[in-house]
Amino acid sequence: MSPRAQGKSGAEARSASVRPALSREFIAVHKKRRIMDAIAELTAEQGYDATKIGDIVRRAGVARKTLYDNFEGKEEVFLATFDAAVDEALQRIEADCAAVEGDWEERVQAGLAAFLACVAEKPALARMCMIEALSATQAATERYEAAMQRFVDLAKRTVPQDDQLPETIEETLVGGVAWIVYQQIRRKEAEKAEDLLPELSEFMLAPFHGAAEAQKRANA
Amino acid sequence: MERLPRGRHGLPREFIAQNQRERLLAALAECLEEKGYDRTTVSAIGKRAGVSKSDFYKQFESKDACFVAAYDDAVERIRVVVLAACTERKDWANGVLAALAALLDLFAAETAQTQLVLVEGLRAGRGVYDRYQVALQSFVPYLTDGAPTQASGSRPPQAIDEAVVGGIASLLARRVLAGATQTMPGLLPEIAEFALTPYLGTAEARRIISGR
Numbered sequence: 293m294s295p296r297a298q299g300k301s302g303a304e305a306r307s308a309s310v311r312p313a314l315s316r317e318f319i320a321v322h323k324k325r326r327i328m329d330a331i332a333e334l335t336a337e338q339g340y341d342a343t344k345i346g347d348i349v350r351r352a353g354v355a356r357k358t359l360y361d362n363f364e365g366k367e368e369v370f371l372a373t374f375d376a377a378v379d380e381a382l383q384r385i386e387a388d389c390a391a392v393e394g395d396w397e398e399r400v401q402a403g404l405a406a407f408l409a410c411v412a413e414k415p416a417l418a419r420m421c422m423i424e425a426l427s428a429t430q431a432a433t434e435r436y437e438a439a440m441q442r443f444v445d446l447a448k449r450t451v452p453q454d455d456q457l458p459e460t461i462e463e464t465l466v467g468g469v470a471w472i473v474y475q476q477i478r479r480k481e482a483e484k485a486e487d488l489l490p491e492l493s494e495f496m497l498a499p500f501h502g503a504a505e506a507q508k509r510a511n512a
Numbered sequence: 513m514e515r516l517p518r519g520r521h522g523l524p525r526e527f528i529a530q531n532q533r534e535r536l537l538a539a540l541a542e543c544l545e546e547k548g549y550d551r552t553t554v555s556a557i558g559k560r561a562g563v564s565k566s567d568f569y570k571q572f573e574s575k576d577a578c579f580v581a582a583y584d585d586a587v588e589r590i591r592v593v594v595l596a597a598c599t600e601r602k603d604w605a606n607g608v609l610a611a612l613a614a615l616l617d618l619f620a621a622e623t624a625q626t627q628l629v630l631v632e633g634l635r636a637g638r639g640v641y642d643r644y645q646v647a648l649q650s651f652v653p654y655l656t657d658g659a660p661t662q663a664s665g666s667r668p669p670q671a672i673d674e675a676v677v678g679g680i681a682s683l684l685a686r687r688v689l690a691g692a693t694q695t696m697p698g699l700l701p702e703i704a705e706f707a708l709t710p711y712l713g714t715a716e717a718r719r720i721i722s723g724r
Binding site for chain 2: 339340341423426427429430433437440457458459460461463464465466467468469470471472474475478488491492494495498499502503505506509510
């Protein structure tokens with residue numbers, strides 16, 4: 293029965309009708325989230341090609357229509373999930389780097405730790421983004437490439453700029469970290485990704501320390 | 513690769529089969545470079561190689577099987593070049609430097625093969641991405657065998673060896689995607705510094721690279 297039918301005033305009717313609208317929005321967001329979680333789990337389990345719309349809606353517990361109300365189809369679900377994961381990871385890394393009051397080495401370590409925590413907390417999503425995205429569709433591989441560039445840019449903003457170092461140093465470092473984490477995920481040990489922190493920190497810091505040391509020796 | 517003459521030519525059956533196989537492998541790499549894995553079909557490979565669909569299936573049971581054969585074949589050709597360069601040099605650092613130089617020259621000269629190995633290996637999907645991982649891992653010992661220990665007497669952890677090789681592969685794959693495969697030899701000093709520094713320190717790595 294509508295509020296108006298109960299004889300309420302116009303203002304009361306509006307405020308009463310606001311609440312169900314909000315909760316509908318909440319449910320819609322929640323359902324969208326479930327669809328995105330479902331595609332991450334399913335692609336991690338069986339790959340992109342084998343994952344069908346029917347699998348996604350069943351896993352998410354939503355109607356097929358709900359999926360199509362929110363997304364054009366499977367590829368759009370995949371890309372939206374990928375983009376959201378990359379945005380979330382980058383925001384978390386930036387925030388954790390910014391929270392460090394110490395020197396750049398500590399910021400690099402905090403950023404790496406935040407990245408590894410993302411992988412460890414959501415292994416299926418990590419697998420989807422770092423392994424399955426490479427072979428899913430042309431658009432997905434382009435997103436992967438663009439995401440790599442965002443991580444490279446973030447690394448450049450975090451490490452000291454030394455024009456004696458190779459111009460490509462951040463690209464090789466980010467690529468090397470990605471490769472080690474890729475293998476960790478393939479070994480089904482994503483949950484333990486944070487164990488990699490000491491070695492990956494050494495890997496990322498060494499070129500800058502080495503360059504500074506070489507410079508010091510050259511000046512002496 | 514040249515097609516054999518049509519009609520009766522008295523060439524042995526095995527020779528023809530081998531020739532067809534090689535043409536198909538080369539055609540696959542060229543198709544991938546042009547249109548990527550998904551849009552590369554068995555008929556497109558056959559057409560480019562001048563081999564009928566039924567002859568394709570005498571050689572390979574599927575596109576994936578042809579891909580794996582082409583992949584392995586390309587990796588072995590790269591391995592021969594890298595090993596030859598490594599063994600020509602007496603000391604470790606100059607061996608690594610020579611191997612990297614040979615590798616970048618080969619990549620720049622054979623762009624289709626380079627894309628196959630560096631890009632398509634990860635993109636082709638679940639049936640074949642083990643190939644990329646195994647291949648990349650198999651190159652790690654060429655970097656680390658004979659590497660000096662650090663001043664502290666310890667070797668860098670194994671993850672660093674793998675990260676060096678993976679980082680180089682990632683950089684080069686991004687150059688392929690940017691259409692810059694032919695410029696790879698120009699990256700030699702940068703890549704060599706990245707590869708040698710964990711083992712020698714920056715100053716020594718730069719000394720060796722500038723002496724080349």
